[in-house]
Amino acid sequence: MTTSTTEAATVTKQLPEEFAALSRFSAWILPTEPERYTKRLASSMEEMQDLYDVGMEHLDAALDYCDKFDINDLPDEARNLFHLLQSVVMVSFPIECWSQARVPDSGAAYVALVHEPVV
């Protein structure tokens, strides 16, 4: 693939038609944990609450959709949808427990994820 970077940057990641309600969260379609974690720390509680509310509402249907395919060979739109679900998981702690983006009482500590099974 030889998509130029400018072209890639302007193409919005597509979701399956049934999940048009999630399309405004395309900035959260991120394949890796470091990207999702960074995005979480840079987001407001309002943004995350919005993603969480809509994401949780569609979670079961979205998983059922992805599970029509092989998890190791998802079509692009299903993969985008799955990456978005991973972001819903990523924001769940701030929304459900802390009312803040970062885990409380963690100060300057960091723990880097250095290897993960990327879908």
Added chain:
Amino acid sequence: MAKFSKPAAGSWTQNYPELGTGPVDYTDSVDPAFYEDERHAIFRRNWLNVGRVEQLPRVGSYFTKELPCIGSSVVINKDRDGEIHAFHNICRHRGNKLVWDDFPNEETSGSCRQFTCKYHAWRYELNGDLAFVQQEKEFFDLDKSKYGLKTIRCEVWEGFIFINLDVNAKPLTEFLGPLIKGTEGYPFHEMTEVYSYKAEIGSNWKLFIDAFAEFYHAPILHQKQAVKDEASKLLDVGFEALHYQIEAPHSMVSSWGGMAPPKDPNMVKPIERKLRSGLFGPWDRPDIEGLDPLPEGINPARHRAWGIDEFEIFPNMSLLFWAPGWYLTYHYWPTAVNKHIFEANLYFVPAKTARERLAQELAAVTFKEYALQDANTLEATQTMLATREISDFPLNDQEVLLRHLHTTVQRIVEEYRNDNVNN
């Protein structure tokens, strides 16, 4: 009131009289001279787990480990006969570091037919033999058979690769002993979906083991992680383990864990209910052999409420088994008296569906949040211990593994110092 019974001796600690019950001296975590002796007496003389066989999938696969605690960099690889080797990462010609990418201090991994030194292109076979010397005729009486890579003892147990710098050390399985060997047969080889984490921690390596080897802290430090009612209940009850066992130098703690799945769904967060997963991992056991029954050494109390076992493999590895069918390792690699590299690896059976995969994701995300809180207390502890205003600390019975760790390390260093005086 005690929920779980203790040994006839009256307490877990008194069950091991050699531990005593007095305050424990933490000078071992702040004294630079102690740290130097620890490196020699402990890290250069014990088996150290450096990885797993899955990291060497084929002939020629290799990875490096930077280990300031033993004062070396190590290459671990698989040769043409499928045998796993460990070498000091040094070229025999003039000492250049043999295997590295752009930055000599960064660990790397890959696959090759031979190791080629970047400096003068000396080449080594996968078994360490010197294969090629550039302009060989310029050298004087060079016997290539004497210039193979310098080997390190390397043995494998249940897929875990261990090295030992001490040529006189007993074999690995003998070192691990009945306590650790009691976990043999666990389906480690099925759990190949790995999440790896790394952090540089501003504390002595033993302090992070301390943090993980007691769950006394869990209802306090992590209370904001649970739903409110559950958090206050945990706080009231406190923590008691099901079982502790020490077979020096190793030890283990076995704990209850009723959250996977919870008795009452309202005990857990909405996303946990939806994804059937959480801190203790996905609630639904993977469909593989070897989890029921578990090896005899796991859940030694045979308790129905069992949730997790944590084995402390001396000196710097923790091996944790979670009731829902996955495992985790921690490694603590000292780089200075007040610094270490912390590594964590979560191992799951590969997900077959998106639903399974997202359940694992929730477990992994949850793990990191807890680890961040655990890590953050350590630097604070280290800086205050370093004041040496107070050195002795009263460890309780649920901290028996910490008492064991510090007394074991202190005994070994003392023996090492006595030997040095006598020789």
